[in-house]
Amino acid sequence: MTQVQIENVTKMYGSFAAVDGVSVDIPDGSFVCLLGPSGCGKTTLLRLVAGLEDLTGGTLKVGGEDYAHIPAHKREFGMVFQSLALFPHLTVAENIAYPLKVRGIGAAQRRKRAIELLELVKLPGIEDRHIHQLSGGQRQRVAIARGLAIDPKVFLLDEPLSALDANLREHMQIELRQLQKNLGVTTIVVTHDQREAMSMADIVIVMEAGKVQQVGTPVEIYRNPANAFVANFIGVSNLIPGYVGSTTNFKVHDAVISLTPEDILHVEAPSNATLSVRPEDVVIHSDKSVGQLSGEVTFIRDLGASVEILVRVSDVEITSVCTPKQRPDVQIGNIVGVEIVTGRATVLAS
Ligand code: ATP
Numbered sequence: 001m002t003q004v005q006i007e008n009v010t011k012m013y014g015s016f017a018a019v020d021g022v023s024v025d026i027p028d029g030s031f032v033c034l035l036g037p038s039g040c041g042k043t044t045l046l047r048l049v050a051g052l053e054d055l056t057g058g059t060l061k062v063g064g065e066d067y068a069h070i071p072a073h074k075r076e077f078g079m080v081f082q083s084l085a086l087f088p089h090l091t092v093a094e095n096i097a098y099p100l101k102v103r104g105i106g107a108a109q110r111r112k113r114a115i116e117l118l119e120l121v122k123l124p125g126i127e128d129r130h131i132h133q134l135s136g137g138q139r140q141r142v143a144i145a146r147g148l149a150i151d152p153k154v155f156l157l158d159e160p161l162s163a164l165d166a167n168l169r170e171h172m173q174i175e176l177r178q179l180q181k182n183l184g185v186t187t188i189v190v191t192h193d194q195r196e197a198m199s200m201a202d203i204v205i206v207m208e209a210g211k212v213q214q215v216g217t218p219v220e221i222y223r224n225p226a227n228a229f230v231a232n233f234i235g236v237s238n239l240i241p242g243y244v245g246s247t248t249n250f251k252v253h254d255a256v257i258s259l260t261p262e263d264i265l266h267v268e269a270p271s272n273a274t275l276s277v278r279p280e281d282v283v284i285h286s287d288k289s290v291g292q293l294s295g296e297v298t299f300i301r302d303l304g305a306s307v308e309i310l311v312r313v314s315d316v317e318i319t320s321v322c323t324p325k326q327r328p329d330v331q332i333g334n335i336v337g338v339e340i341v342t343g344r345a346t347v348l349a350s
Contacts, residue, residue, distance in 0.1 A: 002063050002153045002186045003028045004049060009058035011044050018044040020210035021058070026203070029184045031177065033197035036207035037233070042190040043158055045207070049188060050156050051075050062154065073102075078152030078185075082159040084143040086131045092118070093127035096146045103150070117145035120179065137168045144176065148183070155180070155187040161196065173200050194234050198222065206230050222278075224346050226266060231276040231348065238277045238318050244269040244347055253314055257292045257340050264347040272350045279321035281344035284309050284328045284336050291339030293318075297332050311338055 004026040011019040019041045026032050034042040047053040049060065051072035060067045067075065078099075086095050094101075096117050097110035105113075111127070118124055121141040131139060140160065147155060160176070161169045177200045180187045191197050197204045198218040206213045206221065206229075214226040225231035228239055242252040246269050250257045257275065267273045288294040295313035307327045309320045318338060322328075330336050 003061075004154060004186060004188070005059075005061040005064075006045075006049070007059045007061075009045070009048060009060060010056045011041075011048055011053060012056040017210050019048065022207075022210075022212050023058075024205055024212060024215055026186060026188065029186055030202045031180050031187045031200060032189070032203045032205060033201035034188060034190045034205050034207060035194060035197040035233075036192065036213075038192060040207040041210040042192070042207055046156055046158055046188060046190050049154070050077055050079055076150060076153045078147035078150060078155045080143045080147040080155075080157040080160045082162060084139055084163075086139060086143060086146070088131050090131070091127065092123075092129050092131070092134070092142055095131065095142055096127075096149055098146060099149045113149060114145075117148060120148070121145045122175070136164055137172065140164060140172060144179070148185075152185060155185045157187070157189045159190055159192070162191075162193075169196070170199075176200065198234070206233065208233075223344075224262075224265065225276055225348070228274060228276070228348055231346070236279055236319060238275075238279065238282060238316075239348075240275040240277065240313075240316050240318065241350065242273060242275055244271055244273045246270070250275050250345075250347055252293060252316075255293050257345070258342050259345065259347065260343050263343070263345055267347045267349050274348045274350050275340070275345050276348050277340050277345040279308070279319045281341040282318055282320040283322070283326075283339040283341065284311060284320045284330060285339060286329050286334070286336060288335045288337045291337035293338040293340070294335060295338055297330050297334045297336055300330075300332060311336060313338060 006022055006024045009022045036042050048055055055068050093111055093114035096114040100110045115127055121144055123141050161172050173196055204218055204221050205215050208229050214221055214230045221234055231237040240252055242250050244250055244264055244267055247261045248259055250259055285291055293313045295311040298312050299310040301308040306321050307324055311318050
């Protein structure tokens with residue numbers, strides 16, 4: 001069992017808290033993404049788990065055992081760095097087997113394991129090449145293979161795909177996810193790319209300014225963001241200020257938007273609040289009396305696969321996205337109806 005338990009973990013650099021009281025439980029065998037903007041403390045948290053930094057406070061347990069004072073090289077974790085840190089003077093096989101060499105494993109056994117790992121990352125037959133003879137994607141896979149060489153208890157990756165172009169990156173996201181599923185190794189990946197986190201993770205940990213903002217499955221985080229930061233960081237969200245009158249309604253000026261009690265999990269009625277609703281859950285109607293709100297169309301953008309329509313309702317600009325087939329017959333300047341799809345919005349504390 002390699003469950004990772006992080007409890008009230010803090011890392012101070014002087015008086016600055018890079019990681020500030022983080023508590024999170026990472027289940028055995030799960031794929032977890034640490035997600036957040038630059039400087040939010042993701043890499044520091046990963047390095048704390050790896051043992052490359054000392055905790056200032058809190059506890060770190062792996063498989064129920066206190067790991068705070070176990071040095072990095074004794075943790076038996078695999079690591080892939082953003083820079084990959086492959087050795088240019090070594091062959092592919094030597095790079096992959098390097099962690100085994102450090103552990104005193106013999107040459108024949110090391111080579112056998114390197115060849116086995118190359119099969120696993122779908123690069124058979126390149127064991128004798130040098131690193132400069134590989135493409136970016138191949139280097140990435142070699143770094144992943146090296147991270148897995150010791151059959152790690154926990155696999156840690158810091159922005160492992162950030163150097164790849166968009167297509168290869170998406171392809172590698174799927175491969176990495178499948179590889180992790182097959183091996184069942186508890187995996188923690190740092191990324192600042194919300195799409196990447198959403199497409200790979202069982203659990204996403206959203207961080208901002210050293211603190212955890214929300215922990216949940218990708219769908220939970222997208223559908224039920226805990227606050228405005230998460231709502232905005234995970235995809236696009238409309239944030240509409242208003243007032244929660246009861247557990248079943250949200251008022252925007254005179255208009256009432258019906259809610260379900262699940263929509264307002266984060267707020268106690270009555271109070272001022274913000275309605276968070278995804279663009280795909282806003283439907284524009286050419287008839288201004290349809291829907292809970294009405295406003296003026298300010299912008300229309302046809303992106304081929306989708307159409308984006310912006311409508312100004314009082315002082316808020318609301319974005320709606322639909323498919324070209326669903327596109328309503330509206331033009332810039334028209335007064336239109338705005339329907340917030342019931343059961344798809346979340347009310348956040350203002
Ligand atoms: P990025 O996506 O840009 O890598 P991150 O979320 O991984 O960002 P960290 O690298 O964990 O962020 O850094 C968190 C904060 O801690 C930043 O403000 C950074 O400047 C600071 N920090 C990190 N390492 C040190 C250090 N060794 N000494 C002082 N401050 C540091």
